[in-house]
Amino acid sequence: MNEQTPTVTMEKISSLCRRRGFVFPSSEIYGGLSGCWDYGPLGIELKRNVKQAWWSAMVQERDDMVGIETSILMHPKVWMASGHLKGFSDPLVECKSCHQRFRGDKLTEQKCPACGGELTPERQFNLMFKTFIGPIEDGSNVIYLRPETAQGMFVNFDNVLQTTRRKLPFGIAQQGKSFRNEITTGNFIFRSREFEQMEMEYFVKPGTDEKWFEYWLETRLNWYVKHGIKREHLSILEHEKAKLAHYAKRVCDITFLYPMGWDEVEGLASRTDFDLTQHANASGKVLDYYDDETKEHYVPYVIEPAVGVDRALLAFMCDAYAEEPDKDETRIIMRFHPSLAPVKAAILPLSKKENLSNFARDIYKNLRTSLATQYDDTQSIGRRYRRQDEIGTPYCVTVDFQSLEDNRVTVRERDSMAQIRIPIAELKKSLLAKMDGENFLTLPPGGEVVQAKGKEA
Ligand code: ATP
DSSP: OOSSOTTOOHHHHHHHHHHHTSEEETTGGGTOOTTOEEEOHHHHHHHHHHHHHHHIIIIITOSSEEEOOOOSBOOHHHHHHHTHHHHOEEEEEEBTTTOOEEEGGGTTTSOOOTTOOOBOOOEEEEOOOEEESSSOOSGGGEEEBOSOSHHHHHHTHHHHHHHHOOOSSEEEEEEEEEEOOOSSOBTTTTBOSEEEEEEEEEEEOTTSHHHHHHHHHHHHHHHHHHTTOOGGGEEEEEOOGGGSOTTOSEEEEEEEEETTEEEEEEEEEEEETHHHHHHHHHHOOOOOEEETTTTEEEOOEEEEEEEEHHHHHHHHHHHHEEEEEETTEEEEEEOOOTTTOSOSEEEEESOOOHHHHHHHHHHHHHHTTTSOEEEOOSSOHHHHHHHHHHHTOSEEEEEOHHHHHHOEEEEEETTTOOEEEEEHHHHHHHHHHHHTTOOTTOOOTTOEEEESSOOOO
């Protein structure tokens, strides 16, 4: 619980996720696997929408960006050159009596051992998961599950440059799984051992990096707001210059007000030419850029916005969550932005009679080719509305016996509970326009407002 969002707790979010099929513990029937989660039928739709919103904004709607997808398993020399083998570690401390382990740098946030025992001195614990490539399990075959996707972009810098003839500045973007053997996980899907990242390496001419850093910080903040996060729930945490890693010129976290407090949702790093230079030196390949205008070769500088899909999704869920008094009960609403809502429209026939079902199913089949749509004919209409509210469906379409006569349906908006009655022929176009920002009460030809503000019987 916190001041700004008193109704949202992690308990409420995780229990809604469990109840409605967004997120389940991994391998739950065997007691779960610590730090691993499974996305259920609605969770996967939400996750795909978050990823698509990022991909559209970062790749498809831009001239200066390309996407790639690189393998999770990479040559071990990659991690040697990038510095991960030596330095990708967190300080580990252990309680001498109960043997519980903690991250030394987060001790103030974490509960100290309940037993009150003494802690060991800190030692560095490397977070990379190891495995073997091929059938022989010896030291020469050790490889790692990637702890970030970024190195896939750096080692492919020249491949992309040669095949796309890009000019600076340009970026390479990627989405994919990463793995970190975190000392402590927790806060639901906030910190897990297997997670997904969306990262972008933006290659710029040295000297223009500060300007681009500012640009990406603002661009990334705006992306969250555009898709439903409240601006006052976002903040920028500048890392102290003295504590930056040796290659980083500047690092800012975009933090979000999660139920447990402010924490990082995305990191923005100015990485200079560190990664490309390291890989050029270690591989013996030239990884630089020829500037046509200045007739010089140089190694570009890099600005990197890196976000965890699961952490972004959790932030979107927290800010969507709302409760309203509703007769004797509480109406729980996920006010997802329509672009992220796992289901955009629900078709709700008022009766299961065959003639109405067939009619409603035809509307459903027509709509679902353009919009993620659910068909639901179980229980009372009130309960069906509540279920759709709780999973964040922006529009419910009610089909009644009158619809058979006048070829119109009633559309109800989730947030205001306002209702309009519109011709079926206009339904798809009208819903698509409203998803795109059109006022709900704007009517297509032949439409009428049934209820401008919601009060449901
Ligand atoms: P933290 O210190 O919170 O563990 P980090 O600073 O190590 O995170 P980065 O290396 O900057 O994280 O990774 C970029 C992004 O990837 C983070 O902003 C976060 O959204 C996501 N991320 C990193 N580690 C995890 C994890 N264990 N579980 C879920 N998401 C993660």
